[in-house]
Amino acid sequence: MYVQPKPLNRYPWFIRLFFAKQKHTYGAVLDPGLLWGRSGWVFTTVAMLYGALNRNGSPLNGVMRSLVTVRVSQINHCEFCVDINGATLQKRGASEEKVLDLRNWRDSDLFAPEERVALEYTEAVTYTDGRVTEDLMEGLRGHFDDDAIIELTGLIAFQNMSSKFNAALDIPPQGFCQMPDLGTDADTGRKQEN
Numbered sequence: 001m002y003v004q005p006k007p008l009n010r011y012p013w014f015i016r017l018f019f020a021k022q023k024h025t026y027g028a029v030l031d032p033g034l035l036w037g038r039s040g041w042v043f044t045t046v047a048m049l050y051g052a053l054n055r056n057g058s059p060l061n062g063v064m065r066s067l068v069t070v071r072v073s074q075i076n077h078c079e080f081c082v083d084i085n086g087a088t089l090q091k092r093g094a095s096e097e098k099v100l101d102l103r104n105w106r107d108s109d110l111f112a113p114e115e116r117v118a119l120e121y122t123e124a125v126t127y128t129d130g131r132v133t134e135d136l137m138e139g140l141r142g143h144f145d146d147d148a149i150i151e152l153t154g155l156i157a158f159q160n161m162s163s164k165f166n167a168a169l170d171i172p173p174q175g176f177c178q179m180p181d182l183g184t185d186a187d188t189g190r191k192q193e194n
Helices: 013-026 031-036 040-053 062-075 079-091 096-107 113-126 134-141 146-168
Strands: none
Touching (some): 013 031, 013 040, 062 146
């Protein structure tokens, strides 16, 4: 990592409480949390936004949310994010075949119509040269109401921020999900590493 965490006792008490919850949930304090935690205000805001987007009452089911976060993570070359979000996707019930096909979802018949349009939207929002067309928005409205579209857009934007933060600081995976190197991204032609 390009920036190292501080000793745990140097973080504010309220952030150390969050770290204790992470250690209980994941068996370790997550490296991104340690880096976000270097700024208490930023950490608190990011944690609250993540909690809002990943709540049980979201209009987007857990598998959908995880498909989106893994796909954004793949595009942005965030090894940590693919690792943790891939593990969450599997815990939420996605088949191993679906997880492995995610990078090339357009050529797979494992994805439901609402997942396909959400992934198309995810890529349109994430790629720098991507455009959200009226046809794409109409396709989204065939499966999601406006509130769900807002949450989907917020989730995509959040995961772009998170994965770019982690990739820029070279945060490594922490061993949550063993995903093989899936070769070249079908859309960009760039080498993908997991």
